[in-house]
Structures are given as structure tokens and as C-alpha cells.
Amino acid sequence: MPSLTVPIADEEIRALHAGDTVYLNGVIVTGRDAAHKFMVEKYVKVAEVDAAERPLHDELKRLLNGSVIYHCGPVVRQHEDGTWEFVAAGPTTSIREEVYQADVIRYFNLKGVIGKGGMGANTLRACQEQPAVYFHAIGGAATLIAQTVRRVLAVHKLEFGVPEAMWVIEVENFPVVVTMDSHGVSIHDQVEARSKAKLAELLALA
Amino acid sequence: MxxxxxxxxxxxxxxxxxxxxxxLPADMESALAAAKEREEEGSAAKSSLEAILTNVQMARQKSTPxxxxxxxxxxxxxxxxxxxxxxxxxxxxxxxxxxxxxxxxxxxxxxxxxxxxxxxxxxxxxxxxxxxxxxxxxxxxxxxxxxGGCENVSTQYKLPDSSLKAGRDLEGVRRVVLDAVHQAQGKGCAPAVLGVAIGGDRGSSYIKSKEQLFRKLDEPNPDPQLAALEERLYKEANELGIGPMGFGGKTSVLGVKVGAQHRLPASYFVSVAYMCWANxxxxxxxxxxxxxxxxxxx
CATH class of the missing domain: 3.30.1330 (60s Ribosomal Protein L30; Chain: A;)
Structure with a gap:
């Protein structure tokens, strides 16, 4: 299986097509509902980032540039020396971030988003322009994916709670499937159209 | 003492x-293994079921979620x-x-x-x-x-439902349940187990639908009409082709369990508790x- 390491180049993203399976490597950041709301409200939608939010803002700018954000709320364990371990870390449903995702992709120069369930038209458009892709992880395969997390480097916004915090992690051979590519193709749209046609047939609605 | x-x-x-x-309960694990065999070689559906089965084994060995x-x-x-x-x-x-x-x-x-x-x-x-x-x-x-992902795609219908031509009978129930599976797509971590409740009030109906999820996959419904409905819904839901994770494929549901309760003359609720593969x-x-x-x- 081909593998990609962050930061990912535009040509590498353009070469990916919906249906491709790849392994991801490098430093990525988790972010879900609270984190996306926070990033859009405190960074994207303001004329100037508040001084108090600057350090994290600049750190995220550095970390996410050319990297990917992972929709995940992990189960973690803290060791006595204070270091963290990912115990279970599968993807959460991505569609809840649809209102924020395109803004976040553009603002941080993301090359991808990892999640599950796929996303909508705004994100697909942002993927085409950026370019970026949507990587689908296997929902529920939490212990398996946690094994690909080599190190937990930092945690931000832990006050959001463990699932909602932004965890900076280094992954090795994280398995994902490209389900939305930078060429405007979404497997989710295709599967939904087929199932809709089949449903109409089964219910004789057409 | x-x-x-x-x-x-x-x-x-x-x-x-x-x-x-x-x-994972043994009946769930063997249903996932059987589903893996049905999917096409090299497909995303098959590889995701392989990952799911590996994950279940690892979680059991390591005693992690x-x-x-x-x-x-x-x-x-x-x-x-x-x-x-x-x-x-x-x-x-x-x-x-x-x-x-x-x-x-x-x-x-x-x-x-x-x-x-x-x-x-x-x-x-x-x-x-x-x-x-x-x-x-x-x-x-x-x-x-x-x-939470599968809870978010769980749903409740109030029959009759004109857009689905669903009346207040088992045919109406069949129609709305298939719609629920279509609406969920892969977002609830398919392949799913569906707990379906017919009747009750809104609250009791949702509770009843979740109670169905405690039944084993191979445990037949004692009511022959509901048993036939379960069988048919299982077959037709899988014809929708949503597949594991919504990648497309042969297995969208692993089981359908239907229960019924008395209702008011005025109400006919159908609740669908969508449970992810990690039942x-x-x-x-x-x-x-x-x-x-x-x-x-x-």
C-alpha cells in the first residue's frame, strides 16, 4: 500500500483518487466539534487574533501547514511521568464539522482531513481548490488505530474535555481510504445515489 | 455468609x-467474519471488515476499548x-x-x-x-x-408518512425502516444491527427499539409475522448496497430485530435504533x- 508523510505536497494530493488506500505518517492533530468551533470563531472569523490566543494559534499554524486534522476523540491514559498514551482512537463522524471544515482547510493550508462518514459539498469544493482530500479511517477500529500512534507530543485545550481536546500525535502507517479526492469525486455521493435509486425501486416510488 | x-x-x-x-459477543464477531467472506476481493468493503476483525482481536487481547x-x-x-x-x-x-x-x-x-x-x-x-x-x-x-455516531442516525417515524407511501401497517413499517437505512448511509458505522419498535408513545417506542439490540442475531422472533418482516428487511436493506463504512458493498446490516407494543388509536410510531457494527x-x-x-x- 502506498504511504504518505506530512507535510504532503500538492502533487501527491493530486495523484490521489477516490478509492485509493494509503498509509499516513508524521505529525497530525486531532480536532472535533469544540475544536472546529473554536478555530473558526477565534481565528478564522476575527480581524485579529486575540493576544491570549496567539501562542496556540501560531503553534497550530506551524503544525497543520501541509498536514491533516483528525476527527477523533480518543481514550487516553496518563503515565506517572505525565506522558500520555493513546489507548483507543478511531474516527468520529465528520459531517458535524461541515459548517467549519472548508474555512479550516483554507486557513491552515491543510492537505487532508481524516474522519468517517464523509463530508458535504462545501468541503468537497475546498478539497478541489486547495488541493486536499478526505481520508476515511475505519470507524470503530480504535485499538488498531491507536497502535499506529507512536507518540503523543502535546495536548491543547484539555479544558474542552479529553475527547474534544486537540492532541498532537505522531502516527506511523495509519491506514485510510481516500473517499473524497481533489478532482471533485466523492464515493459518498456515488453510494448515496445508488442506494437512493435502489430504495425507490424497492418502495416502487419512482 | x-x-x-x-x-x-x-x-x-x-x-x-x-x-x-x-x-464483542460471539454472534456479532461471526456475522462480521461471514460478511467479510461475501465482499469482493480487493474492495474497500472487504479491507474494512478485515481491519474491524483484527481490531476486535487486538482489543480483546490488550483489554482496550x-x-x-x-x-x-x-x-x-x-x-x-x-x-x-x-x-x-x-x-x-x-x-x-x-x-x-x-x-x-x-x-x-x-x-x-x-x-x-x-x-x-x-x-x-x-x-x-x-x-x-x-x-x-x-x-x-x-x-x-x-x-454516539450510530445514535445520531437512529430515528423515529410517525405513520402515515405520505412521502414514503407508508401506511399504518407492517408494509408501512418496512418502508420507513428501509428509508432509515438509506438516510444513515455509512455515518452510523455500517454494517449495522437495527432495533425496530412498532407502537408505544415516542418515549416508550425509543426504549423498546433499543431493547431489541440485546437479542442475539440468531435468536428467531417468536412472532411469525415479525420474524418474516425481520428476514425481509435484512435482505432488502443489504440490497441498498451501502456496505461497510458506506464504501459500497454487500453488507449494510448484520441483523434486524423488531418488537411491538400497544399504542394509542391516534398514534403509530416506528422507532429505529441504529447500532454500529460494534454492538x-x-x-x-x-x-x-x-x-x-x-x-x-x-
């Missing part, structure tokens, strides 16, 4: 939670006369906190007003506990861990055995 009505089951409940969170979303813990407690439900509820809540500390559960209870996570899986009406007094001499506790259920039985209380798990 320990009596059933005075025993502290906190540690046993913690073990029940560990078992539910880190292992199958899925990081350890969900809403739903306890169905059946108990004989003389056992204190208040004591059992307190023990269950303590066990939830201990299980969180041991990383069997993710801290999952969020204050809806302040947004603050309680950090230990206890809160207002959290976890969910239902008590049923029964005639058996022992305590039986069934636990289901119901994840994490476990059972504890505590029974008096001479001078001691014996605890077993299934």
Missing part, C-alpha cells in the same frame, strides 16, 4: 463494563423482590467511574448546559439504568454500550449459591 440483597457488586459491574467495552466512543452505557437490570435498586444504581455509577479511571471507558458525560465533561461517566441520568423486578431468584444485568453487549448474573453469591458473565 453473603446475601444477594446485601452484596456490593461494584467490582463485578466494573468487570461487566470492561467485558462490554473490550470484547474496541471503539474509542464507548457510548452511553445502558444497563437493563432484572432483580428479585428484596433487592435495593437504589443500592444497585449507586454501585453501577461507582463502577462507571472506576472503569473510566482504568481507561475501559472514555469520559463521555457532558453537562448539556455548561458543556463541561464530568470526567467519570456519571451525571444527570447518566449512565442509563432501567430496573425490572422479576420472579427469578437472581440478579441479571444486561449492558449495552451505544455509541457491545454483555451480561452479568449474580445468584445465591449456598452461603455465597456467585457472579458469572455471558
Amino acid at each position: 453473603t446475601q444477594l440483597h446485601e452484596i456490593d457488586l461494584t467490582e463485578a459491574f466494573t468487570e461487566l463494563i470492561r467485558r462490554a467495552a473490550t470484547d 474496541i471503539c474509542q466512543d464507548t457510548g452511553t452505557p445502558i444497563f437493563e437490570v432484572s432483580y428479585p423482590l428484596g433487592v435495593s435498586t437504589r443500592a444497585l444504581a449507586a454501585q453501577i455509577r461507582r463502577a462507571a467511574a472506576i472503569a473510566t479511571e482504568r481507561a475501559y471507558l472514555r469520559p463521555n458525560a457532558v453537562d448539556s448546559i455548561s458543556g463541561k465533561n464530568s470526567g467519570d461517566n456519571t451525571g444527570i441520568d447518566f449512565p442509563t439504568i432501567h430496573f425490572h423486578e422479576w420472579d427469578e431468584p437472581y440478579i441479571q444485568v444486561d449492558l449495552l454500550l451505544k455509541g 457491545r453487549r454483555a451480561r452479568l448474573i449474580a445468584r445465591q449459591d449456598g452461603a455465597e453469591v456467585e457472579v458469572s458473565y455471558a
